[in-house]
Amino acid sequence: xxxxxxxxxxxxxxxxxxxxxxxxxxxxxxxxxxxxxxxxxxxxxxxxxxxxxxxxxxxxxxxxxxxxxxxxxxxxxxxxxxxxxxxxxxxxxxxxxxxxxxxxxxxxxxxxxxxxxxxxxxxxxxxxxxxxxxxxxxxxxxxxxxxxxxxxxxxxxxxxxxxxxxxxxxxxxxxxxxxxxxxxxxxxxxxxxxxxxxxxxxxxxxxxxxxxxxxxxxxxxxxxxxxxxxxxxxxxxxxxxxxxxxxxxxxxxxxxxxxxxxxxxxxxxxxxxxxxxxxxxxxxxxxxxxxxxxxxxxxxxxxxxxxxxxxxxxxxxxxxxxxxxxxxxxxxxxxxxxxxxxxxxxxxxxxxxxxxxxxxxxxxxxxxxxxxxxxxxxxxxxxxxxxxxxxxxxxxxxxxxxxxxxxxxxxxxxxxxxxxxxxxxxxxxxxxxxxxxxxxx
Amino acid sequence: xxxxxxxxxxxxxxxxxxxxxxxxxxxxxxxxxxxxxxxxxxxxxxxxxxxxxxxxxxxxxxxxxxxxxxxxxxxxxxxxxxxxxxxxxxxxxxxxxxxxxxxxxxxxxxxxxxxxxxxxxxxxxxxxxxxxxxxxxxxxxxxxxxxxxxxxxxxxxxxxxxxxxxxxxxxxxxxxxxxxxxxxxxxxxxxxxxxxxxxxxxxxxxxxxxxxxxxxxxxxxxxxxxxxxxxxxxxxxxxxxxxxxxxxxxxxxxxxxxxxxxxxxxxxxxxxxxxxxxxxxxxxxxxxxxxxxxxxxxxxxxxxxxxxxxxxxxxxxxxxxxxxxxxxxxxxxxxxxxxxxxxxxxxxxxxxxxxxxxxxxxxxxxxxxxxxxxxxxxxxxxxxxxxxxxxxxxxxxxxxxxxxxxxxxxxxxxxxxxxxxxxxxxxxxxxxxxxxxxxxxxxxxxxxxxxxxxxxxxxxxxxxxxxxxxxxxxxxxxxxxxxxxxxxxxxxxxxxxxxxxxxxxxxxxxxxxxxxxxxxxxxxxxxxxxxxxxxxxxxxxxxxxxxxxxx
Numbered sequence: 001x002x003x004x005x006x007x008x009x010x011x012x013x014x015x016x017x018x019x020x021x022x023x024x025x026x027x028x029x030x031x032x033x034x035x036x037x038x039x040x041x042x043x044x045x046x047x048x049x050x051x052x053x054x055x056x057x058x059x060x061x062x063x064x065x066x067x068x069x070x071x072x073x074x075x076x077x078x079x080x081x082x083x084x085x086x087x088x089x090x091x092x093x094x095x096x097x098x099x100x101x102x103x104x105x106x107x108x109x110x111x112x113x114x115x116x117x118x119x120x121x122x123x124x125x126x127x128x129x130x131x132x133x134x135x136x137x138x139x140x141x142x143x144x145x146x147x148x149x150x151x152x153x154x155x156x157x158x159x160x161x162x163x164x165x166x167x168x169x170x171x172x173x174x175x176x177x178x179x180x181x182x183x184x185x186x187x188x189x190x191x192x193x194x195x196x197x198x199x200x201x202x203x204x205x206x207x208x209x210x211x212x213x214x215x216x217x218x219x220x221x222x223x224x225x226x227x228x229x230x231x232x233x234x235x236x237x238x239x240x241x242x243x244x245x246x247x248x249x250x251x252x253x254x255x256x257x258x259x260x261x262x263x264x265x266x267x268x269x270x271x272x273x274x275x276x277x278x279x280x281x282x283x284x285x286x287x288x289x290x291x292x293x294x295x296x297x298x299x300x301x302x303x304x305x306x307x308x309x310x311x312x313x314x315x316x317x318x319x320x321x322x323x324x325x326x327x328x329x330x331x332x333x334x335x336x337x338x339x340x341x342x343x344x345x346x347x348x349x350x351x352x353x354x355x356x357x358x359x360x361x362x363x364x365x366x367x368x369x370x371x372x373x374x375x376x377x378x379x380x381x382x383x384x385x386x387x388x389x390x391x392x393x394x395x396x397x398x399x400x401x402x403x404x405x406x407x408x409x410x411x412x413x414x415x416x417x418x419x420x421x422x423x424x425x426x427x428x429x430x431x432x433x434x435x436x437x438x439x440x441x
Numbered sequence: 442x443x444x445x446x447x448x449x450x451x452x453x454x455x456x457x458x459x460x461x462x463x464x465x466x467x468x469x470x471x472x473x474x475x476x477x478x479x480x481x482x483x484x485x486x487x488x489x490x491x492x493x494x495x496x497x498x499x500x501x502x503x504x505x506x507x508x509x510x511x512x513x514x515x516x517x518x519x520x521x522x523x524x525x526x527x528x529x530x531x532x533x534x535x536x537x538x539x540x541x542x543x544x545x546x547x548x549x550x551x552x553x554x555x556x557x558x559x560x561x562x563x564x565x566x567x568x569x570x571x572x573x574x575x576x577x578x579x580x581x582x583x584x585x586x587x588x589x590x591x592x593x594x595x596x597x598x599x600x601x602x603x604x605x606x607x608x609x610x611x612x613x614x615x616x617x618x619x620x621x622x623x624x625x626x627x628x629x630x631x632x633x634x635x636x637x638x639x640x641x642x643x644x645x646x647x648x649x650x651x652x653x654x655x656x657x658x659x660x661x662x663x664x665x666x667x668x669x670x671x672x673x674x675x676x677x678x679x680x681x682x683x684x685x686x687x688x689x690x691x692x693x694x695x696x697x698x699x700x701x702x703x704x705x706x707x708x709x710x711x712x713x714x715x716x717x718x719x720x721x722x723x724x725x726x727x728x729x730x731x732x733x734x735x736x737x738x739x740x741x742x743x744x745x746x747x748x749x750x751x752x753x754x755x756x757x758x759x760x761x762x763x764x765x766x767x768x769x770x771x772x773x774x775x776x777x778x779x780x781x782x783x784x785x786x787x788x789x790x791x792x793x794x795x796x797x798x799x800x801x802x803x804x805x806x807x808x809x810x811x812x813x814x815x816x817x818x819x820x821x822x823x824x825x826x827x828x829x830x831x832x833x834x835x836x837x838x839x840x841x842x843x844x845x846x847x848x849x850x851x852x853x854x855x856x857x858x859x860x861x862x863x864x865x866x867x868x869x870x871x872x873x874x875x876x877x878x879x880x881x882x883x884x885x886x887x888x889x890x891x892x893x894x895x896x897x898x899x900x901x902x903x904x905x906x907x908x909x910x911x912x913x914x915x916x917x918x919x920x921x922x923x924x925x926x927x928x929x930x931x932x933x934x935x936x937x938x939x940x941x942x943x944x945x946x947x948x949x950x951x952x953x954x955x956x957x958x959x960x961x962x963x964x965x966x967x968x969x970x971x972x973x974x975x976x977x978x979x980x981x982x983x984x985x986x987x988x989x990x991x992x
Contacts, residue, residue, distance in 0.1 A: 002880045035882025039911040043978040044968045045850045049890030051915020053883035172919030300896045336477050360923035413953035420778045
C-alpha cells in the first residue's frame with residue numbers, strides 16, 4: 001500500500017529543472033505525505049523523531065475542538081439574534097451548515113493566500129516549503145470576526161506573511177507573531193469594517209432606518225434547504241427578518257467597558273461566557289475548550305507552560321490593581337471575571353507561546369509572559385477605543401523579547417565570568433556551580 | 442519515572458478542576474467564580490511560600506559564605522540545588538555514606554537502545570590490521586612527517602611519525618608488524634598509517650623511570666619519547682595537549698552515559714594497579730589536582746579501582762546522559778576558560794599510561810564494546826588501538842544495510858567496514874541505515890522512535906528500548922523551538938544562543954556564553970533533540986576552530 005502510493009507519487013514528480021515551481025509544490029505535498037528518506041551525515045547518527053512538521057501539526061490538532069465549536073457557534077449566534085432556535089441544541093443542522101458556509105471561505109482564502117506566498121518564496125529561494133504557515137493558517141480564521149469581508153482577509157494575510165515573515169527570511173526569522181499581525185492589520189487598516197457590535201455575529205445587518213435585520217439567505221442555503229426539506233427537517237427559509245427586541249449583539253467586553261459588570265450579567269450569564277455561547281471572534285469564546293487545548297500543548301511540551309502561567313499571573317496582578325483603583329465601571333469588574341470575557345485564554349494558549357516570537361530563555365519567558373498579562377490588561381481596561389488588549393500587548397512584547405533575552409544572556413555571561421574569576425583567584429576550595437542554572441525544567 | 446508520575450498527577454488535577462468547573466457551571470453559573478477564586482488564592486499562597494523559602498534559602502547561603510562555611514559540604518545552600526532541589530533530590534545510593542557530596546544533574550536524557558554489549562569477552566575475535574590516523578588528533582599539522590616507510594617492520598611502541606610544528610610529539614605503532622600503507626586524503630594529508638600485525642607481538646623496551654626521584658621536565662621528555670603524549674587532550678578545544686604548558690587540573694570521567702556505552706567498571710577489572718600508576722603519573726604533570734568523576738547513579742558502587750584511587754579528588758555525579766561527560770563534570774567542579782586549561786583522559790588512556798610504567802612498554806591494548814541491534818551477539822573484545830572494524834565484526838553482522846560508527850551514536854564517527862577504530866574510542870556501534878520513507882511520519886505515533894517528545898506514545902513507557910536507525914525524521918529548518926537544548930544539557934549555558942552567536946561570528950558572545958567549556962560530545966544530545974535538525978556539533982566545531990585561530 002505504502003510502496004504503491006510512493007511509486008505513483010514518484011512517477012508524477014515534476015522535473016526540478018523544467019518546472020521549478022511545480023516541483024516546489026510537489027515537494028511540499030510529498031513531504032507532507034512521506035517523511036523523507038534523508039539520513040544523518042556528520043554529527044549525530046540518530047535523531048529525535050520530532051520535527052517541525054510534527055511540532056506544528058500538534059498545535060493544529062489542539063485547535064480542532066475550537067474549530068468545531070467555533071463553527072457551530074457562528075450559526076448559534078446568528079439564530080439567537082433572530083430569536084430562532086435559542087436553545088443551544090435546537091436547530092443543530094441549520095447552525096452547523098450556517099457556520100460551515102461562513103467558515104469554509106475564510107479558511108480557504110487564508111490558506112490560498114498564505115500558502116501561495118509561502119510556495120512562491122520557497123520556489124524563489126530554492127528551499128522546501130516551511131511549516132510555519134500550518135499554525136498561522138489555522139490560527140488566523142479563529143481570531144477573525146465571522147462576517148469579515150474575504151478581500152480584507154486576503155489583504156491582511158498577504159500583509160502578514162509577506163511583510164511580517166518573508167521579508168525577514170521566512171519561518172523562524174520573524175519578529176512579530178504572524179497570525180496577530182494579520183489581525184492587527186485588519187484592526188488598523190479597516191477599522192470601520194470591524195467596528196460596531198453587529199460584526200461579531202454573522203449575517204446581521206444594520207438597516208438604514210436603524211435597528212438590525214438578518215440578511216437574506218443566498219443560493220447556497222437554498223440548496224441545503226432542498227435537502228433539509230426532503231429529509232423533513234427545518235429549513236433556512238428566505239431570511240431577512242428583523243432581530244429580536246432589545247438585541248444589540250455587543251460582546252461582554254463591550255458592555256463591561258461602558259456599563260460595568262452588572263450590565264454584562266443582565267445580558268449574559270457567567271455560564272454562557274464560560275462555555276462561549278456568546279458573540280466574538282470565531283475561536284476565542286469557549287474557555288474550557290481552550291484550556292483543554294492549552295493542557296494538550298503543555299503535556300506534549302509543545303508550548304511553554306512558563307509563559308502561560310506568568311501571563312495569567314501578570315493579568316491577575318494588573319486586574320487587582322485596577323480593582324483597587326476603581327475609577328471607572330470597567331475597572332471595578334471583579335478581577336477574576338476579567339478572565340471570563342474576551343480572548344485572554346486564547347491569546348495565552350496559542351499566541352503568546354509562539355516560540356519564534358517569544359523570549360527564548362527560561363528566565364526571559366517568565367518576564368515576557370508576565371508583562372504580556374500586565375500590559376494587556378492595561379490596554380483592555382484603559383484603552384477608550386477598543387476594549388481588548390492581548391493582540392497589542394503580545395505584539396508589543398514580541399518586539400521587546402530580544403531585549404529581555406539580551407539581559408538574561410548578559411546576566412549569564414557576567415555570572416560565568418565571575419565564577420571563572422573566583423576559581424582563578426583561589427585555587428581551593430572549588431567554586432560550586434552557580435545557584436541559578438537556566439531552564440530548570 | 443518521577444517525571445511520568447508528576448505528569449500523571451498534573452493530568453489528574455487538571456481533570457479534577459475541569460469536572461468541578463463543569464458541575465459548577467451547570468448548577469447555575471455564579472458558583473464557578475468562587476471555585477476560581479479559591480484556586481487562585483491557593484496558587485497565590487503557594488507562590489508566596491515558595492518566594493519566602495527561596496529568599497530565606499539565599500539569605501542562608503549568603504550568611505554561610507560570610508561565615509566561611511564550605512558550600513561543597515552540602516549543608517547550606519548546597520551548590521546548584523536550592524531548597525526545592527533538595528526536596529526532590531533522588532535518594533542517595535546505599536554505597537555512599539551521608540557525608541559524601543553528590544552533584545545531582547536533573548537535566549539530560551538517556552537514549553535506551555537495543556544491542557547493549559554483554560559483559561563478557563569474545564576471545565575468538567583477533568584483529569590483524571591496525572591504523573594510526575592523524576585525523577583523530579585535533580590541533581596538529583595536517584601532514585605529519587613520516588619516520589618509517591611503507592614496507593618497514595616496526596615493533597609496538599616504535600615511532601611512526603611526528604608533528605611538523607612540534608617535532609618532539611611522536612606517534613608510535615600500537616602493534617608490531619609491517620607498515621603496509623600510508624593513505625593520503627585531500628591536499629596529501631595523511632589519513633592513516635596501516636600496519637599488518639605479526640602473530641607474535643614484539644615491543645620496544647622502554648627504559649625504567651623513577652617516578653619519585655625525578656622532576657616534571659624529565660617525566661615530560663620520557664613520555665614524549667614513549668609516544669604517550671597523544672593520550673592527553675587539552676580543553677578548551679579538545680586538542681592534543683601542549684607539552685609546553687602545565688595544565689591547571691586533569692580530569693577523568695570513570696563512567697560513560699552515552700547510548701550503549703561500554704561499562705568502564707568492567708573494563709578496568711583486574712587492571713587496578715595500572716590505573717593507579719597512571720593516576721600517579723598524572724598527579725606529577727599538573728600544578729593542580731587530578732579529578733575523578735564517579736557515578737553515583739548506578740545500582741552498585743563503581744569499581745574498586747575508581748573508588749579506592751589514591752592521590753586524586755573524587756567527585757560524585759548523579760544524572761542522565763551527559764552526566765558522564767567529562768566536560769559536564771568539569772563545569773560542575775571548576776569551570777575552564779580560554780586561559781584556564783585542563784587536560785582530560787579516558788579510563789583506557791590512563792591504563793595505557795600506567796602500563797608504560799608498570800610494564801615498561803607502550804601497551805596499546807584497548808577493550809572495545811561491540812554494540813548495536815544489528816549485531817548477532819554484542820560483546821566486548823580485547824584488541825589494540827586503531828583496529829580494523831571488519832576484523833572485529835567478522836561473522837557478527839545480522840544485517841548488511843547498516844552504518845558502522847566508531848564511538849557512540851551521538852558523537853561517534855561514521856566508518857566504512859574497512860575503516861579503523863578511532864584513537865580515543867572504545868566502542869563500535871552498528872545501526873541500521875534508515876533511508877526509507879515513512880507515511881505521515883509527522884502525525885502517526887510511531888513506537889520505535891527515540892524522542893524526548895511526549896507526542897510519541899513511547900514517552901509513557903520510560904524503560905523502552907529502541908532499535909535505532911539513521912533517518913533524520915524530518916528536514917532541516919531554521920531554529921524555531923526554544924528550551925529544548927537547555928532541557929538536555931545540565932550546564933549553566935544557553936546552547937541555542939551560543940549556536941546563533943557562532944553562526945553570526947560574534948566572538949565576544951561566543952566566549953561569554955561558554956564556548957570554551959564545550960566540545961562536540963557535550964552538545965551531541967542537543968543535536969539529537971533538535972527539532973530543526975541543525976548540525977549542532979558541526980557548528981560548535983566551527984566556532985571552536987575560529988576561536989582557536991584568534992587565540
